Amino acid sequence: MKQLSDTLFNAVVRSCAIGTLILVSGLCVTLVIHAMPVFRHSGLSFLFASTWDPLRQQFGALPFLVGTVITAVLGVLISLPFSLSIAFFLGEYFPSGKLSIFFQSATDLLAGIPSVIYGFWGLFVVAPFMQKIEIRLGIMPYGVGIATASIILAIMIVPYTASVSREIIKLVPSDLKEAAYALGATRWEVVRHVVIPYAHSGILAGILLALGRAIGETMAVTMVIGNRNEFPKSIFDPANTMASVIANEFAEASDDIYLSALIAVALLLFLFTTVMNMFGRFVIKKLTVRQES
Amino acid sequence: MRTGSYSRRIVVNRIMEGVIFFFAFISLLPLTLILFYLAKKGMAAIDWQFLTHLPRPVGEEGGGVVNAIVGSAILIFCATLMAVPLGVGAGLYLSEAKEGKLSYWTRVAVDILQGSPSIVMGVVAYLWVVKPMQSFSALSGSIALAIMMLPMVIYSTEETLKVIPYTLKEAALALGVPYYRTILKVVIPAGMSGITTGVLIGVARIAGETAPLLFTAFGSPFLDINPLKPVAALPLVVFNYATSPYPQWWEQAWGASLVLTFLVLCLHLTAKIGTRRWKIQF
Numbered sequence: 001m002k003q004l005s006d007t008l009f010n011a012v013v014r015s016c017a018i019g020t021l022i023l024v025s026g027l028c029v030t031l032v033i034h035a036m037p038v039f040r041h042s043g044l045s046f047l048f049a050s051t052w053d054p055l056r057q058q059f060g061a062l063p064f065l066v067g068t069v070i071t072a073v074l075g076v077l078i079s080l081p082f083s084l085s086i087a088f089f090l091g092e093y094f095p096s097g098k099l100s101i102f103f104q105s106a107t108d109l110l111a112g113i114p115s116v117i118y119g120f121w122g123l124f125v126v127a128p129f130m131q132k133i134e135i136r137l138g139i140m141p142y143g144v145g146i147a148t149a150s151i152i153l154a155i156m157i158v159p160y161t162a163s164v165s166r167e168i169i170k171l172v173p174s175d176l177k178e179a180a181y182a183l184g185a186t187r188w189e190v191v192r193h194v195v196i197p198y199a200h201s202g203i204l205a206g207i208l209l210a211l212g213r214a215i216g217e218t219m220a221v222t223m224v225i226g227n228r229n230e231f232p233k234s235i236f237d238p239a240n241t242m243a244s245v246i247a248n249e250f251a252e253a254s255d256d257i258y259l260s261a262l263i264a265v266a267l268l269l270f271l272f273t274t275v276m277n278m279f280g281r282f283v284i285k286k287l288t289v290r291q292e293s
Numbered sequence: 294m295r296t297g298s299y300s301r302r303i304v305v306n307r308i309m310e311g312v313i314f315f316f317a318f319i320s321l322l323p324l325t326l327i328l329f330y331l332a333k334k335g336m337a338a339i340d341w342q343f344l345t346h347l348p349r350p351v352g353e354e355g356g357g358v359v360n361a362i363v364g365s366a367i368l369i370f371c372a373t374l375m376a377v378p379l380g381v382g383a384g385l386y387l388s389e390a391k392e393g394k395l396s397y398w399t400r401v402a403v404d405i406l407q408g409s410p411s412i413v414m415g416v417v418a419y420l421w422v423v424k425p426m427q428s429f430s431a432l433s434g435s436i437a438l439a440i441m442m443l444p445m446v447i448y449s450t451e452e453t454l455k456v457i458p459y460t461l462k463e464a465a466l467a468l469g470v471p472y473y474r475t476i477l478k479v480v481i482p483a484g485m486s487g488i489t490t491g492v493l494i495g496v497a498r499i500a501g502e503t504a505p506l507l508f509t510a511f512g513s514p515f516l517d518i519n520p521l522k523p524v525a526a527l528p529l530v531v532f533n534y535a536t537s538p539y540p541q542w543w544e545q546a547w548g549a550s551l552v553l554t555f556l557v558l559c560l561h562l563t564a565k566i567g568t569r570r571w572k573i574q575f
Contacts, residue, residue: 109324
């Protein structure tokens, strides 16, 4: 016989799960509802127009879309050699031992530092350094800009890609590797012809997850990207990303349509990162299941 | 697979080994630099007054960040209070009802939440709380942080309860203990330290968050513990001072950064030690 208290307990636990579900769907619905006014106001030109002028009620989010994609992709590209090296270093060359523990703790630390600290450090250390480089190159020495933001992003996502790739590299069956070694392959040949072909889709998934994170990163980027609402002409120009424009302008958005435009940017950002994440997780889950079965 | 001469393969192997080691070690450089700058500039700014006084206006010497430290504590405490019961409950449901539509969709929801950018939580908390109440508040800030923390708590609860041996539960049930008491008195206590670790990781994650607080907690120069008023927070102070035009505030920002980083890294360290012991992987 089922007791009343059991039924009650089950109901409570179940409602927690339902509550989480409602929370997330409520989140999406809220964003969509509040973003509607601007789509009604400017239609699809919200996505394709490149003028963002709140005073004249012109809302074109294209500069932010482009700014976001460029900084994130550039950041991931810069981080790749480093994160993959760490992944091979920890997954293949030193899977255990003191050096491995040291490296893991160091990358954990790197992942633990709050993003506002990265932004602060970037603003006061990396930006002046970039300024010097820009003077030498003979271009406008802004210091802040897309390039600086990408460097900071790269530093921030190295631990992330590294840890995902390392986990995937560790999934490579050791009999495959041992077979290659037994045939006289060098370590690099094993990495190049056994580990990478086996793990490449997982590594790709890790890169996607890192990209999702880079797209959503707010504070560090806001502090070093220069916050200019124009279409960037070179990678040293100041620009704005979706996240940074929200961070900068949300608190001062005076009228409803302006606010709605910023919420629409938030909605876009949310969709972008969710798609990246879902896809990345899907690939990883598939790989892990293949391993277990 | 192309193969060259024996010596060429050895050389290629050597070179690639060098390249991998080089890049791996170079990527530790930023960490060293950040910690170096934090220690050098932060130490100079921190003294007893910095930790125990309210901020002063620009131009006046001294002043501290006690309001931000207290504010951060309030925000984190309220967020934990909200996220933990809901998260543990949901995690419990997921571990008990492994299959099923509700579990599937809840997992999808948690995945979405886990990956969404922190600034979106700020926007949502603004729309849910700040706009109807017409005022920035500590409450809205902690709601935003609670949403950020929720996935961590759910994951860690589910993962911990998954590895608790089924025989433990069966033994309790066989003794005639009601189901709910089995869960509350046997299963949860057995997984307690795993859940605590998850909560710590969650707290470490939200303690350094700035973006969700920008237009919810907003920041305030006063020491105020009313949850319906705007409140200061350490990350907000770092952001506001760092982007201000006053060198004196920059120094304060270094000090606040050092305090913040120290707190966050301590939380991470504690959580990591717990994770190693419990072998939970996220």
